[in-house]
Amino acid sequence: xxxxxxxxxxxxxxxxxxxxxxxxxxxxxxxxxxxxxxxxxxxxxxxxxxxxxxxxxxxxxxxxxxxxxxxxxxxxxxxxxxxxxxxxxxxxxxxxxxxxxxxxxxxxxxxxxxxxxxxxxxxxxxxxxxxxxxxxxxxxxxxxxxxxxxxxxxxxxxxxxxxxxxxxxxxxxxxxxxxxxxxxxxxxxxxxxxxxxxxxxxxxxxxxxxxxxxxxxxxxxxxxxxxxxxxxxxxxxxxxxxxxxxxxxxxxxxxxxxxxxxxxxxxxxxxxxxxxxxxxxxxxxxxxxxxxxxxxxxxxxxxxxxxxxxxxxxxxxxxxxxxxxxxxx
Ligand SMILES: Nc1ncnc2c1ncn2[C@@H]1O[C@H](COP(=O)(O)O)[C@@H](OP(=O)(O)O)[C@H]1O
Ligand SMILES: [Mg+2]
Ligand SMILES: [Mg+2]
Ligand SMILES: [Mg+2]
Numbered sequence: 506x507x508x509x510x511x512x513x514x515x516x517x518x519x520x521x522x523x524x525x526x527x528x529x530x531x532x533x534x535x536x537x538x539x540x541x542x543x544x545x546x547x548x549x550x551x552x553x554x555x556x557x558x559x560x561x562x563x564x565x566x567x568x569x570x571x572x573x574x575x576x577x578x579x580x581x582x583x584x585x586x587x588x589x590x591x592x593x594x595x596x597x598x599x600x601x602x603x604x605x606x607x608x609x610x611x612x613x614x615x616x617x618x619x620x621x622x623x624x625x626x627x628x629x630x631x632x633x634x635x636x637x638x639x640x641x642x643x644x645x646x647x648x649x650x651x652x653x654x655x656x657x658x659x660x661x662x663x664x665x666x667x668x669x670x671x672x673x674x675x676x677x678x679x680x681x682x683x684x685x686x687x688x689x690x691x692x693x694x695x696x697x698x699x700x701x702x703x704x705x706x707x708x709x710x711x712x713x714x715x716x717x718x719x720x721x722x723x724x725x726x727x728x729x730x731x732x733x734x735x736x737x738x739x740x741x742x743x744x745x746x747x748x749x750x751x752x753x754x755x756x757x758x759x760x761x762x763x764x765x766x767x768x769x770x771x772x773x774x775x776x777x778x779x780x781x782x783x784x785x786x787x788x789x790x791x792x793x794x795x796x797x798x799x800x801x802x803x804x805x806x807x808x809x810x811x812x813x814x815x816x817x818x819x820x821x822x823x824x825x826x827x828x829x830x831x832x833x834x
Contacts, residue, residue, distance in 0.1 A: 506530060506635070507653050509577065510627055517573065518628065519561060526624050529570060531557055533577040534620035534635055536601040540582070540593070542616055543604070554640075554800055555605025555618040556770050562599060571595045609769060611643035611797035619770035623742025625715055632714075634742040638773035643797025648774035648781075650676040652744040657688055661709055661738065661753035676747045678781035684750050699784040700752035703814045708755035709735035711745040717762070719807075723826055724758040730822040731756075746775025749810060750782035756819060760789070760807035767802040779810050786810040789827060791820045 509530045517529040535557045543551050562571050572595065579592045593601075609615045616639055623633035632654050639647035655674045673689030676697070687694045702708050710728060713719040724737060738754055749757050757779070761767065773796055776786045787793055789806035796802070806827060811819050 506534065509533070510630065510633075510653075513628070516569070519570070521561075526628060527557060527561075528621070528624060528627065529574050529577060530627065531621045531624060532559075532562065532570075532574045532602055533581065535605055535618060536574065536578045536593075536598045537581050538618055538620060538635070538637060539601040539604040540578070540597075543601070549614075551604060552607040552609075552613065552615045553605045553618060554607045554609040554615050554769060555602075555620065556768065557602060557620060558606060559599040559602045562602070571599065574598055608799050609640060609796070610799055613642070615640045617645075617770050617773045617796075619743070619774075622771060623744070626741025629741075632740045632742050632744040634744050634747070636743050636770060636774040638770075638777060640769075640773070640796055643795070644680070645773050645777040645796055646680045648676075648678045648777035650743055650747050650774050650778055651689065652676070652742070652747050653689060655744045655747060657693070659751070659753045660740070660748055674747060676750060676778045678750075678777045680777065680781070682781065684778050684782040686747070686751055697751040697782050699750060699779065699782045699812045700755040701812065701814075702755045705731035705815055705818050706734060708733055708811075708815065709738060710756035710758055711738050711740065711749060711754050712758045713745075714739045714741045719758065720760045720762065723760045723807075723830060726826040726829065727758060727819075727822045730825060731818060743771070743775035743778075746772075746779050746810070749784060750778045755811055755815060757786075757810035758807070759809070767804060767808070768800060769796050769802055772796075772802065772808065776810075784810055784812055785816045787816075787820075789823050791816075 519527050521527050535555050561567050575595045575598045578598050619636040621633050622636045627633035635651040637649045638645050652674045654672050657671045675687045675689050678684040684697050686697045712724050779786050788804035
């Protein structure tokens with residue numbers, strides 16, 4: 506994936522109908538994960554709720570892109586070593602991508618995948634994540650976040666100049682069993698916990714790098730009310746949830762612009778990674794996120810996360826800031 510990030514061509518990037526970007530790496534990652542899940546869970550029929558679909562790839566202009574993705578997928582599976590089967594055809598790859606069309610919901614088990622979360626960060630050479638979660642009867646019971654560019658050392662506040670430059674973190678959480686972090690090369694497994702800060706003035710917060718994804722004005726007003734002194738830590742993708750789960754910062758804020766509908770794959774894995782590390786994730790009204798409603802999350806105004814001590818203060822600051830915003834319109 507990191508090699509693909511470095512060698513991405515202009516022709517590898519397309520624009521979706523909502524103007525957001527998608528790359529051969531997004532499609533390739535979705536095909537690989539879908540293929541692996543099918544292979545590992547042969548006894549069950551797989552229900553996968555995933556971001557991408559083959560629509561664009563199946564039209565004529567998509568042909569070349571499909572070839573590129575098929576090669577990436579076969580190279581990836583071959584380098585994994587565990588795969589003895591013959592190479593996948595373009596049609597196998599398109600079918601694996603389209604496995605992700607499930608509607609999810611409140612019954613049974615559904616896998617939820619964001620093959621590359623933070624595509625804009627991926628294109629910029631910054632943070633991105635591969636996010637996989639499992640829903641059981643509408644609840645997230647398992648979450649895995651791979652963050653290939655996230656430093657193993659803290660990215661919070663004053664530790665930016667740490668001498669440890671090693672990157673690549675894997676976070677995983679299972680309901681009732683806590684959250685663990687491992688380096689992507691497989692060494693150093695540790696149990697992680699959210700920040701224990703109780704004084705909001707000492708807290709720092711994470712938000713989207715892209716102001717189009719989350720209002721930086723609103724978060725700044727909330728931070729001011731809390732007396733937060735540190736500047737915002739702006740990074741792409743659910744790497745924010747990962748960093749929060751190990752206490753790099755104490756607060757996560759996300760306030761999309763009016764009318765935006767959040768998708769479950771943007772939060773399912775991150776949400777359990779943070780809650781199993783002792784944190785709380787809610788919408789702007791303080792309600793827990795409901796992953797049982799299909800591909801979208803129905804929620805009020807935004808998403809926030811912090812530790813249990815700070816949540817009441819954060820909720821109050823968010824309420825006040827939202828009220829001020831409404832009355833100033
Ligand atoms: N206008 C918008 N407002 C809020 N979120 C948006 C958005 N347009 C795209 N997104 C979502 O924001 C995600 C990235 O979040 P972040 O800003 O935390 O990196 C994107 O995930 P993808 O990159 O998987 O498409 C996309 O689903
Ligand atoms: Mg996308
Ligand atoms: Mg996403
Ligand atoms: Mg994505």
